[in-house]
Amino acid sequence: MSKEMVNPRNAYGETLVELGKKHSNLVVLDADLSKSTKTIMFAKKYPERFFEMGIAEANMISAAAGLASCGKIPFVSTFAVFATGRVYDQIRMDVAYSNANVKIFATHGGISVGKDGASHQMIEDLALMRVLPNMTVFAPSDATQTKKIVQLMAETKGPMYARVGRADAPLIYKTEDLKDMKIGRGLTVKDGDDISIIACGTMVNHVLDAREKLLKDGISARIIDMHTIKPIDTDLIIKCAKETGAILTAEEHSVIGGLGSAVAEILAEKGLTCRFKRLGVNDIFCESGAPADLFEKYKLNAKHIVKTTSALLEQ
Numbered sequence: 001m002s003k004e005m006v007n008p009r010n011a012y013g014e015t016l017v018e019l020g021k022k023h024s025n026l027v028v029l030d031a032d033l034s035k036s037t038k039t040i041m042f043a044k045k046y047p048e049r050f051f052e053m054g055i056a057e058a059n060m061i062s063a064a065a066g067l068a069s070c071g072k073i074p075f076v077s078t079f080a081v082f083a084t085g086r087v088y089d090q091i092r093m094d095v096a097y098s099n100a101n102v103k104i105f106a107t108h109g110g111i112s113v114g115k116d117g118a119s120h121q122m123i124e125d126l127a128l129m130r131v132l133p134n135m136t137v138f139a140p141s142d143a144t145q146t147k148k149i150v151q152l153m154a155e156t157k158g159p160m161y162a163r164v165g166r167a168d169a170p171l172i173y174k175t176e177d178l179k180d181m182k183i184g185r186g187l188t189v190k191d192g193d194d195i196s197i198i199a200c201g202t203m204v205n206h207v208l209d210a211r212e213k214l215l216k217d218g219i220s221a222r223i224i225d226m227h228t229i230k231p232i233d234t235d236l237i238i239k240c241a242k243e244t245g246a247i248l249t250a251e252e253h254s255v256i257g258g259l260g261s262a263v264a265e266i267l268a269e270k271g272l273t274c275r276f277k278r279l280g281v282n283d284i285f286c287e288s289g290a291p292a293d294l295f296e297k298y299k300l301n302a303k304h305i306v307k308t309t310s311a312l313l314e315q
Contacts (some may be wrong), residue, residue, distance in 0.1 A: 003205075009107050011143035012164065013038030015150040016075060016137045020046045023154060026073045029064050031057045037077040058087045061102070065094035068101040073154055079113075080106035080122035081161050095159045096132040102160075103153045104129075109139075109163035111201060111251035111281065111298065114136060117288035123165075123281045127257025129161040130230045133236035136183060137229040139160035139259075141204035141249075144173040145227060146182055154245060163201070166254070167291060170205050172225075185235040192222035195275075195309060196240035197252040200226045200259050203279075203300065207250050210305035221309065229259055237266045248277040248309055252300065255280040277312045279305065 020026050020042055029051045034040040043050035053060040057078055064074035083106035095102045109120045129137045136158060140146040146164055153160045162218030190211055199207045204225045211221045224246055240247055249260035281298055295301040
């Protein structure tokens with residue numbers, strides 16, 4: 001049975017409109033990409049609370065920090081490569097250091113941007129944001145979870161960063177599945193005994209597909225959706241290590257500094273011995289190409305998740 005496909009960017013735009021009605025102090029800023037980031041939905045509904053900043057992303061971040069200092073809840077949006085890389089100093093000083101209540105929501109993260117190539121395939125953003133003091137970091141896995149995370153961002157004080165991809169994505173959750181979801185608490189999507197696969201963002205769907213193939217080989221995989229990269233769910237990671245004895249992390253991001261690094265740090269600090277492997281982009285810039293071809297080339301699709309899991313368990 002095919003899964004219903006919904007674009008997380010649309011969920012973001014729609015949720016901003018809903019929150020705009022609830023929070024009169026919520027404002028939105030964009031950098032000439034509102035049609036792509038879907039903040040245009042908010043702009044049409046609340047034009048007096050929407051700020052088109054043009055191709056001036058650094059200025060946009062600083063302006064958002066100023067608005068936050070006046071009691072506003074600013075949501076700032078552009079592509080992930082611009083939202084983090086181009087404006088890192090402004091985020092570091094005006095948002096993180098100042099502990100400003102700014103919400104940075106980036107779209108077009110990861111290699112699934114596709115043919116735009118390495119210049120737009122942001123695979124370092126989770127690492128850049130995760131290292132900043134005061135910053136909370138999210139990577140929602142579908143449109144339903146995107147809506148929930150945007151709501152949590154609006155209702156929780158402090159600097160926050162979230163990233164979604166460009167393409168439509170299969171729905172994993174219903175709204176009621178996430179009613180108790182909390183920041184910093186991972187979700188056990190499927191239980192299993194042989195290995196824990198901890199994934200975030202677009203990779204959650206890929207590992208769920210891989211799980212079905214693994215079951216046919218007699219391998220029972222526990223699937224964890226680690227939607228919050230920071231603060232990460234230390235207790236759940238420890239539980240998975242002790243109960244399954246093997247962990248594979250999967251992210252549409254560099255293997256350095258993101259989800260895999262965060263899990264590895266917990267395992268090392270707690271002195272936990274288990275088989276462990278990080279699956280992601282291996283310290284390279286990726287080529288231009290169709291998303292499906294890129295996921296195959298860089299071994300991030302279900303087929304390669306199955307191979308990597310089987311190899312890990314054979315160690």
